Amino acid sequence: MQPQRVGPRAGMGPTCLGCRYRRPYSPIRNPIETLYQGTYYFHFKNLCYANGRKNTFLCYEVNRMEHDVPVPLCQGVFRKENGGLHAEECFLYWFHTHVLEVLSPNEKYKITWYSSWSPCDDCAEQVARFLDTHRNLSLAIFSSRLYYFWHPNYHDKLRRLHQAGAQMAVMDFPEFEKCWYKFVDNDGKSFRPWKKLKTLFRSHKKTLCDILRSPESLLREDTFYLQFNNRHRVQPVQHHYYRRKTYLCYQLEQYSGQGPLKGCLQNKKGKHAEILFIDEMRSLKLGQERITCYLTWSPCPNCAQELAAFKRDHPGLVLRIYASRLYFHWLRKYQEGLCSLWRSGIQVDAMDLPQFTDCWINFVNPQGPFRPWKELEKNSRCIQRRLWRIKEVRSPEPPCYRLRPLTSGPSYCRRRLPL
Template sequence: MESRRPGPRAGPGQACPGHHGRNPQHSVPRNWIRRLYQKTFYFHFQNLPRAFGRHNTFLCYQVEGSRGSSPDKGIFMNQMRPRAPKYHAELSFLSWFENCLPLPAQQPYQVTWYLSWSPCSRCAEWVAAFLDTHRNVSLTIYTARLYYHWHPEYRAGLFRLVSAGAQVAAMSFSEFEKCWEEFVYNDGTPFRPWRMLYRNYCVQAHNLQDILSGAVGLLKEETFCFQFNNQRQVPKTHRRRRPYLCYQLATPTGSLLHRGYLCNQVSVGRAQEDRHVEVCLIDKIQSMGLDPAQSYQLTCYLSWSPCPRCARELLDFASSHRNLGLRIFASRLYFHWRRNFQQGLYLLCKAHVPVTVMGLPEFQHCWKTFVDQAKPFPAWPKLPERSASIKNRLQRILKSWSLSDS
């Protein structure tokens, strides 16, 4: 455990007004420390792509808003408990924050973390749940290294944090220098960067961007309302409604791994055909390198149902990825009067890849999840009636093909 220098403590001692009468153990947690020794900082915060022997996590924090212009500062580390799991630094901070600081709902707080390791999946879920219930708290996380960034559960944890409103970034030279000045017994000496600090930062930032790429890139309100509109005709008839696909990849427990939207990739040369959104999605999922021993759930929301060729592509993809559950929602049926298009829908459903027509709940979910919106979903006229009509048409198609197949 990190040793402490003698002398008066700083930080939480003055930041706990109003906690009298609470459990005394919440005043200053046992794993709270004021500053790090230089060797400890250089060893645990070095941003190596492969960091061996670093089995602890250090969390340097700064809280602004509790006492005006005087921020609270300190450090937490993982707490080793005999015959019990570790009590991670992130959970120690939340316990201290909730029990030692007054949290009036109208008072904003800006919290900044500097972590030697990014949060594990369990801590990420706890922190995200905390942010969901404390809207007056803004959290910015700088991490020196990514913890098991190739593991789906840990990737989902970081994605969950960003979805809850946290800002997550890799530590660059300026963040390391900030930590050196504020959280290290530096004896007045400047921060000396280690070899390949910037190169390692680029690696960490690239990996983090790959994890969080689904948390950005939202559809515009106008684009969604036009492209996913299930009416036969829309007011702007001079524009063509193109195929769009919104998708989300999750674990069976509901942990979100990735989400985003795609549209057809238009080819430049005349000899080349456009790449449909379904093919783009297959390429996207295959590039993620999912664990074949892990189960996943992929949900797609399409503005147009798949064409026959894309239906076959989806069937081949589903049959070669038995660990991936695929479900398709469609706003409209594409060339539903043609037999080959009908056959594609039937074969998908027969292969246990359900194709369902989007109703009001699905439109509202897409609006909230994939659209850069600032207002509730503006349902267009007769949306439920149109969904019911398209759903009946799909049922008739599937029934006719099941009869002909028998």
Template sequence: MQHQRRGPRARPRQRFTPVPWPRNPVRWLSLDYFYFHFTNWPNPKGRNGCYLCYQVKRTQKGLSLDVGTGVFENETQQAFLAQNLSREEKYHVTWFMSWSPCFQCARQVVAFLRDHKYVQLSIFAARLYYSRSPQYQQGLRSLQGAGAQVAIMTPADFAYCWDIFVDDPLQPFRYWKGIYINSCSLSKSLEDILRAN
């Protein structure tokens, strides 16, 4: 997947603590929250919430037009429902999630995708949520079966999210120890889950 870098913002840098959220969605994550919640350690402590960074693009005659971006906390279908998506258009929605969807969220998203054939969904997760649970594994397979692309975030995806969703354009993204090996290991685990019957 090719990503475009974001240019510098003209507005002054704003710091905020996203809990409690002033509204859902918000436009930016603070850098501290990004590193805390998106670091791809397999079993991190204290990461109880799921953060979902989304992009919506309208696809038209080979062109891709930005519709919106934002960040949700502990929401899935809201990332669709918050957008006014016209049935007359086609859309590509991309999610970058701190955890892969739970089985209940997966069920809701699958139902949405079946009722909204004009929406294509790509999900990139930093980590796998309860990856040994058969119920959660089936949830991931059902997403793929409904036409969603399901993948683990690569180091390039983390850097892209930093550029688009983190409210600190002057700070470069810092790769943490283990980012490459964790991404590869989690990708292998997801591949095994999606291939299982």
């Protein structure tokens, strides 16, 4: 998710819901403090198709930022008004009247919503306009369920809200438990998760990621951060380990005046992504084009030989390969496969910050900024040194040179199989 935009408060114009008009015939009620236990379990259950749950409950907490430290200001619960005003609109009217018009205009606020439904198309547009007007706000929205997740118009409005700076996510067990203790009259009881809470969460999360993904993107943001991460070892996500797969993103720069040809491939039906890439390229009439490939794993020996043969068949082609990680780099045949790429004229190097950023812009999200993970450049330098030593040791000049194990650090040199 893209970071929030917080800045000085902009002048309130006609796009601000709180300033545009009032509804004296439908006054906004004060928020309620807590929910009944039965109400919470019924309305916040994260079913895919929640029949009979036509109301929306919005639990909110507002923090005032003091020297970048959040200080709790207020919290409560809104629900849809009988007059038809949705819970999101109720909060915006209330927040404008009781916070923005009362406190200093130079204050910065961090707002968090926990909602039983994601915003409808009208509310998403209203909230986006509110954020566009009041730049001193940051908003994070956690939704239990997705409203009309199959409708394209709702997709557009959620993307509009996301582009306005709102962080959007699906409620998981920690969010449900937090709501239980902060917004429910629980009588000291613990939160009891319902059956398939985790399974339903994963389904909603995947759907939301697909909705928020830019139409021109070829790779999901969470997939990019998980699969292209160049850490030495896999970091568990929500206490679950995942398999690091092979992804190949390519960009073909065409000299015919057309835009670049892009694609994203992964292993499929017994064929490695590199072989699928070669099959696609051989179906084109290539001359002196330039192709840039970003790989999560460096090619295996067979794929390296196929890539080298493809390059020899197209001598005028400029092919550059950047790998996030090295695949079985300590084995002799894998090292020889990398050297066959160099000998064929293919440029092979490790991905560094410029390459990760370029891959993000061209294949993931051209509108949102890339957020580097910890020690990205340190890991890249380590992988680059290994590549340099493989190229140096495997060069044909010293025929009697005996290869020693490649070590550049105690935590990275262990010969562990890639996950």
